[in-house]
Amino acid sequence: MDSSKLHVAILSSPGMGHLIPVLVLGNRLATHHNIKITILAITTSSSLTETQFLKKSHEKETIEIIPIPSVDISHLIDSSTKLFTRFRILVREALPEIRSVIASMTHRPNALIVDIFCTQILPIAEEFNIPKYAYHPTTSWTLALFIYCQVFDKEIEGEYVDLKEPLKIPGCKALRPEDVVDPMLDRRNQQYEEYVKLGVEYTHFDGVLINTWEDLEPETIKALRNNDKLRSVLKVPDYPIYPIGPLRRTVEIAERDEVIQWLDKQNLESVVFVSFGSGGTLSSQQMTELAWGLELSQQKFVWVVRPPSDGDADSAYLNSGGNDTRTALEYLPEGFITRTKDMGLVVPMWAKQVEILSHSSVGGFLSHCGWNSTIESLTNGVPMIAWPLHAEQRMNATMLAEELGVAIRPAVLPTKKVVWREEIQGMMRILMQTKEGKCIREKAKKLKMSAKNALSEGGSSYNSICGLVKNICTR
The missing domain is CATH 3.40.50.2000 (Glycogen Phosphorylase B;)
Structure with a gap:
């Protein structure tokens, strides 16, 4: 036929x-x-x-x-x-x-x-x-x-x-x-x-x-x-x-929204994109620690923030996008947005992930390791900080960090305990400033070519x- x-x-x-x-x-x-x-x-x-x-x-x-x-x-x-x-x-x-x-x-x-x-x-x-x-x-x-x-x-x-x-x-x-x-x-x-x-x-x-x-x-x-x-x-x-x-999804050539315009002004591979997928959520305490970790790291970031959940980490999955964009930012530490205004961008609820990860100024991705997000990262040669939350994400994180060498991860699984600000700050700096981070980035770029060839x-x-x-x- x-x-x-x-x-x-x-x-x-x-x-x-x-x-x-x-x-x-x-x-x-x-x-x-x-x-x-x-x-x-x-x-x-x-x-x-x-x-x-x-x-x-x-x-x-x-x-x-x-x-x-x-x-x-x-x-x-x-x-x-x-x-x-x-x-x-x-x-x-x-x-x-x-x-x-x-x-x-x-x-x-x-x-x-x-x-x-x-x-x-x-x-x-x-x-x-x-x-x-x-x-x-x-x-x-x-x-x-x-x-x-x-x-x-x-x-x-x-x-x-x-x-x-x-x-x-x-x-x-x-x-x-x-x-x-x-x-x-x-x-x-x-x-x-x-x-x-x-x-x-x-x-x-x-x-x-x-x-x-x-x-x-x-x-x-x-x-x-x-x-x-x-x-x-x-x-x-x-x-x-x-x-x-x-x-994976292709990049859509559309109007350059606020996030893309902000990225246009940043240095090559200088920004870490922080997002937990279409349904992943953090606890209130973990959200606070992540905010402090990003601030202390002094690294540029774009963070997609949604309201915390102290229940299951996948609680937002069937309601991704929600209708409420007002409350997400209220859970951040007092003064966080003002203090980090020159360093980072906070986006409530949702962002154009494919366009962001394909932007030349993005040099890292703090991710829940859902496979859609992982593929979008790897096909753009972007190394990762692996932060698994639910489903099969712990397996993905292990493969990325231990087998492929394109990610670093917290010492203890984020599903087991809170990852404190000092460790978050350290991971951000390792990925963006050290020889180890450079080596991880080179491996990610090789995988990008491998994916394209396949x-x-x-x-x-x-x-x-x-x-x-x-x-x-x-x-």
Whole structure:
């Protein structure tokens, strides 16, 4: 079949962190491989940013977006229900609507690609006999853990965090107990059960796309393809692995807002961008310490500030962007904005992250290590201060600091204890002023080139996407 006649539907779970990689993937397949793309986006009614983003994306003619209305799940959850579980329930409740949308399509998709929380689509894909692929929009290391967790679940007793030895994923870097993903922190919680189920569902797909590239994670990708013990959990023979990254948003040439204009006036690679993603929040105490650390460091900074939360670190995820931009700055130490007015810029709630990270005056990124943000940093050659908050971010931070050498991190995980101002000041100075920081920056720039090569025609990720398209065409 000619790829120009292909129709691929991509299903996105709620939240900006999931919607962005799906839209980027859709745009890539549409513009580089001439495929008709329909995105089914499960929406939430609470996120203004998400609504605006969908509306803007609708204006692009390369893809069709069908919003799947938000389902009221208030009767199925309570205040203690973890975010991972909420996502799974939201998707589960949206399945009847997703099924009816697919059933009503005049040109039935030749393939269905689903993101990380939408793997519960399996019965629908099988009912309509549509080839199905999972899209894992983060690292191959987290994918290996996802699919192998079903083995750990049977073989390991007690809590993973209490283990004295690292978890051994066949063919991959071992995983320290303190770095396990959030759903593995408490095996009695519903999110753990949902996590294990999701890993099992992954193994029933016709292949998996990963937002990484060969040179970034060679050993793990090799293990996913060739390690008999790791592949023994896969239910599909010859289960293909497609590293197709690093896919990220492109810089939009638009009006130069206040932040970009401020950056224009700064020296080359002199500014640290500080942001915790579309849903990450800090405690009140940690926010105060971070403010003091930035001020004491005397380094230039742009800080995206949102109100603190003394609950879960992911509490803002489904309400990113919010409606309240007034209160964010009120939580900063008294006089902070006045004292740092010549040194830094504080931006309430949201900023153009891709444009900021691609600006020549940005030389560092203090980040929560969400994979979208990490990719946006690496593809611009910007080194990082790793500050993981939730989900798989501890694994990402470990990989960035220990394997790739493009980040420094606090001595103790920020999820375990407060990172004090003195340590923050020290990390800022190490990254921006020392030989160690220079070495980290050079490694980040090499990865930028590696990423560019992977996506160029004939590069590993370009060839991987071609392989996926060929696989769909021949089914």
